[in-house]
């Protein structure tokens with residue numbers, strides 16, 4: 001029996017023990033139309049938790065992939081002033097969503113379209129919400145990493161994104177639901193040529209980062225000599241790390257910066273006999289090794 005058939009039978013079995021499930025028409029639509037996930041609405045406590053964990057606000061553009069009756073996006077618009085787009089393959093659910101948005105007074109802030117989530121452009125989103133099946137999340141993962149801008153927040157109800165560890169994970173009290181949260185990391189894997197701008201002239205560094213999703217590690221050379229990279233962190237497009245001299249361990253430089261494509265700019269504190277000094281630094285990527293997992 002295929003995985004799809006097994007999931008469907010499991011789903012039907014669950015509906016028998018949970019009498020408040022979605023309509024029989026919606027289940028049948030899922031099965032017959034070959035949808036990637038059935039319609040099971042997110043309970044309202046979990047909708048609220050998803051929006052709070054992503055810190056949704058009025059400057060956000062939220063895309064709900066498989067938007068059902070529109071409740072996540074409509075709540076984001078009504079309670080937090082967000083704008084956005086919901087897409088669903090089921091025309092009846094799209095119709096209901098438009099009507100629900102009108103009744104909630106947010107029809108001017110949100111739109112709902114009948115469209116396949118795999119054919120939906122997502123690059124405009126600042127927040128993406130998901131309540132899909134595990135294998136659908138995994139199929140989406142490369143697109144989330146490649147098409148969303150670094151710093152975009154992704155929230156999933158119920159299922160994770162496999163090897164891409166969640167930055168936060170929470171159980172929603174009383175609902176039995178779990179919510180997962182990620183920030184899309186900037187791609188930084190590769191060799192960077194960096195310069196610290198000091199009054200005495202530039203200091204030149206070569207830094208190499210390895211990356212697995214948001215986890216990064218590095219090694220570096222200053223004027224050809226090895227320096228250790230410690231505490232390397234990536235949060236969206238913000239990077240930070242400490243360089244520690246191989247010989248003089250008190251010689252530490254704390255780097256912070258913002259990744260913008262093939263460039264990083266920021267400030268560096270400390271170094272040598274003047275730990276309180278602060279300089280700016282810049283790095284550019286050696287284009288030949290710009291790779292990231294997925």
Ligand SMILES: C[S@@+](CC[C@H](N)C(=O)[O-])C[C@H]1O[C@@H](n2cnc3c(N)ncnc32)[C@H](O)[C@@H]1O
Nearest residue numbers: 036037040041042066067068088089116117131
């Ligand atoms: C579990 S429901 C979630 C609904 C809503 N996001 C929520 O949390 O209340 C999944 C939805 O995805 C829709 N769906 C399944 N496959 C899809 C696809 N390939 N493209 C767009 N929508 C899809 C289904 O019709 C269903 O409404």
